[in-house]
Amino acid sequence: MxxxxxxxxxxxxxxxxxxxxxxxxxxxxxxxxxxxxxxxxxxxxxxxxxxxxxxxxxxxxxxxxxxxxxxxxxxxxxxxxxxxxxxxxxxxxxxxxxxxxxxxxxxxxxxxxxxxxxxxxxxxxxxxxxxxxxxxxxxxxxxxxxxxxxxxxxxxxxxxxxxxxxxxxxxxxxVDTQQFHPGRRDSALRRQWGIEEGALAVVYLGRIAPEKNLELAVRAFRELQRLRADARFVWVGDGPARAQLAQENPDFIFCGLQRGAEVGRHFASADLFLFPSHSETFGNTTLEAMASGLAVVAFDYGAAREHVHHGVDGIAVGNDADFIAAATMLGSDDAARLAMGLRARKAMERLHxxxxxxxxxxxxxxxxxxxxxxxxxxxxxxxx
Known part of the structure; x- marks a missing residue:
């Protein structure tokens, strides 16, 4: 054809x-x-x-x-x-x-x-x-x-x-489960971020723009940071909101646009993915994070509605307060977060x-x- x-x-x-x-x-x-x-x-x-x-x-x-x-x-x-x-x-x-x-x-x-x-x-x-x-x-x-x-x-x-x-x-x-794989985790990249093993790397990956509801991700991270002083927020991507976000949050780590295998390496080297957007038709990054072995906090629609089993391989929320609560809970409970990430990876292996x-x-x-x-x-x- x-x-x-x-x-x-x-x-x-x-x-x-x-x-x-x-x-x-x-x-x-x-x-x-x-x-x-x-x-x-x-x-x-x-x-x-x-x-x-x-x-x-x-x-x-x-x-x-x-x-x-x-x-x-x-x-x-x-x-x-x-x-x-x-x-x-x-x-x-x-x-x-x-x-x-x-x-x-x-x-x-x-x-x-x-x-x-x-x-x-x-x-x-x-x-x-x-x-x-x-x-x-x-x-x-x-x-x-x-x-x-x-x-x-x-x-x-x-x-x-x-x-x-x-x-x-x-x-x-x-999702490409070879490109996005827990085995791509890289301690050298974490050290480049200033994050040692055992510390918490929260990641946002996507367009840094107003429609992504980024202010909520910042609020959730700041609440988490009160419980985990070692937590750092890593931002992968670019967009019109990046400059102001960086100015207002000088402790955030901005990695810029990443392509190909580097996207998988950045995902796998983090520990928790926050996806605050509520205007996506799907949200490919949700599947990519799950395939990389990360626990995900996202709103209950799009990819999360289709693929996240709430409380099992991710957390799908309905409002801002629940988003913040889920981020702080997973960020402060290493065992629950790791177990959820393992189940997320296994769930993604069924997608071809x-x-x-x-x-x-x-x-x-x-x-x-x-x-x-x-x-x-x-x-x-x-x-x-």
Missing amino acids: RYAIVTETYPPEINGVALTVQGLELGLRARGHAVSVVRPRQDGESAAQPDTLLVRGAGLPRYPGLKFGLPASARLLRQWSQARPDAIYVATEGPLGWSALRVARKLGIPAATGFHTRFDQYMRDYGLPFLGNTALRWMRRFHNSAQATLVPTRELGEFLQSQRFTRVRRLARA PTQVAADFDALLAELASNPGPAGRPHAFTSAA
Whole structure:
């Protein structure tokens, strides 16, 4: 089969959408399919890789280094008329994604979209709550123009269907249990952080930005620190909130962006993962931390709702007070935290990226063989 993937973010950009899209692409290639990728040209990029169409992009406000793709209808029409995909996957809702759906509809190519970002919630996090419903209507119009909208959890699928999103399908997520493994723990890295064995390294890994609810993580850590004077807070990632966070908390350790094996090494070298965000559609880092043998404290939705067994291999909470209480309890109880981390690792060993690739392949093949009209509602289903 010949598939096309359209995305406005792609590695070496570091975010959950970029890495998820690349994983789906590589999974399809490993299954023997021809895959082309359409994405914006990144800074300093002079030539495209084979099977990649680079289009014009513009900088994303307040997110240095990230871009959104500008409309590219004419180029896509030429490209797909000459080498017609059997189906396309549009991962992002920007101008490039909209133009891809229009061209696909014109050529009669079936399309699936991916729901990766709760822009309606981001409006609230950036001080614009009155735009939340507008964002939701905009996303609904985008996704309902495709033959399927892919979501990572049952919870999100049911929410979207309640908001009149049509043809919602669940495509489960998995984690690379070799990249993320307790065996990658590195005492030298801990010493570099200024943390000896026996002391407590709390880690946050992800975008350092307002929508991640980072103030709660800081409050939880400060409460924990009152019980564990040896606790240190390690931050892996970058973003628009980093400078102010570092200025207000000079004892925090900032490691910057990490890639590939280094991400697994940083996770495995910590002891407790705090994930305070409540605006994720999934939260890949939850699975990565669990696969690395870390106890996790997260809100009870997304990846935590789907994979954390509360009190067994992590703690999934419903409010800020419970988040702080869970962080202080696990941080001050070494035996409970270690046992929870071991169970988390074992739970992640059941997730297989190859199965996700097979499910994604089957879904696209189904669309290619039954390219019906978009927008007709049906019951929420799972691809896995």
